């Protein structure tokens with residue numbers, strides 16, 4: 080291993096270890112405060128963000144952990160919060176106790192849920208809100224499970240890192256929905272790669288190439304509500320297509336693959352350059368995000384990671400990672416080829432259940448547990464990549480962290496203005512980043 084690589088890994092590990100040491104001390108100081116949510120006590124949970132994954136994460140938690148109870152739900156839209164409480168009650172009976180006065184709606188619903196006598200929060204809103212809501216939960220002394228991605232911009236990343244530190248000082252436990260960390264074939268393979276099964280690591284590849292995701296049109300929402308939605312309501316509903324809400328599809332999906340590469344490296348990239356654009360994503364309901372990105376990331380020791388993500392139909396699709404070394408290659412997910420050939424033959428639980436089992440165990444046993452560190456770093460790796468493709472410049476990690484722009488609105492209200500507004504024809508084409516003109520920081 081080169082000195083540069085050693086130093087990069089050491090810095091990364093020192094950060095985590097300092098945290099861990101801090102956690103051990105803070106954890107012991109905070110046992111009394113957290114005792115209500117440890118041991119055999121019931122863990123009371125609030126769900127914030129009652130969409131597809133929010134319901135899914137609550138289900139994973141309730142079905143895989145004992146003595147947990149969902150007691151509050153919060154969503155920007157009341158109908159979503161209500162529907163979630165009803166659906167989960169039907170499915171889980173006594174494990175759900177959400178009376179009407181603990182069904183919260185609106186932009187401040189998250190705070191009301193956090194303040195409703197709970198021990199742990201599950202966060203699954205659109206990602207732009209994650210740093211704000213994570214900070215509120217940690218400030219209030221709650222354990223957290225938060226979905227990926229955890230931020231969409233540099234101020235969000237910096238806030239996450241502050242909250243991670245605070246979580247450790249308070250002995251709070253944090254899980255992040257990068258579930259491959261709880262998926263046995265990944266865990267076993269990456270352990271072997273780190274132990275040297277591929278010899279000297281040469282480069283990494285990461286892909287999320289697919290056809291794209293849902294589009295929620297303005298017309299469909301107007302029909303559903305029987306009135307014209309405000310611009311803020313519409314963007315919140317069709318959040319995938321706005322940078323302030325989703326971070327672009329590179330953050331929203333590709334974060335999973337970038338996270339695998341960071342995991343293997345025990346580090347984040349320090350430099351990135353790339354290209355991307357919007358080839359087929361045209362029309363009023365597809366906001367401002369790109370439909371393809373390609374990035375060459377460089378880690379501190381010079382190792383390259385080549386990343387592709389695409390939302391274009393009828394192309395080559397692949398969602399995977401690969402690691403290449405002097406003595407072999409691996410798909411990072413159960414297979415090593417070359418000198419140390421190996422196949423994963425075991426069986427594991429669903430990683431989306433397992434991540435809740437592991438978090439629950441850490442809370443009960445007051446174990447050190449904070450996935451927020453890599454959750455933040457991997458999420459910002461995606462933002463960093465977006466800065467490279469949007470700008471066409473070579474971007475540097477430290478500058479991106481320190482100087483990256485704030486993407487969030489000044490005010491959160493359904494009648495407030497979001498950061499991007501449509502043209503007279505309803506299109507956001509003017510807000511699509513133009514390489515050569517867009518400034519990364």
Ligand SMILES: NC(=O)c1ccc[n+]([C@@H]2O[C@H](COP(=O)([O-])OP(=O)(O)OC[C@H]3O[C@@H](n4cnc5c(N)ncnc54)[C@H](O)[C@@H]3O)[C@@H](O)[C@H]2O)c1
Nearest residue numbers: 128129130131132133154155159203204205206226227256
């Ligand atoms: N780990 C995984 O594999 C995985 C899979 C799917 C989704 N996710 C993540 O889960 C998150 C949610 O995705 P989804 O598919 O459930 O989206 P969704 O649109 O179905 O649900 C999001 C919900 O959050 C609510 N919401 C938005 N802003 C809010 C706010 N400020 N306060 C309260 N509620 C708010 C919305 O009204 C909506 O009900 C995303 O970050 C996504 O990346 C992760």
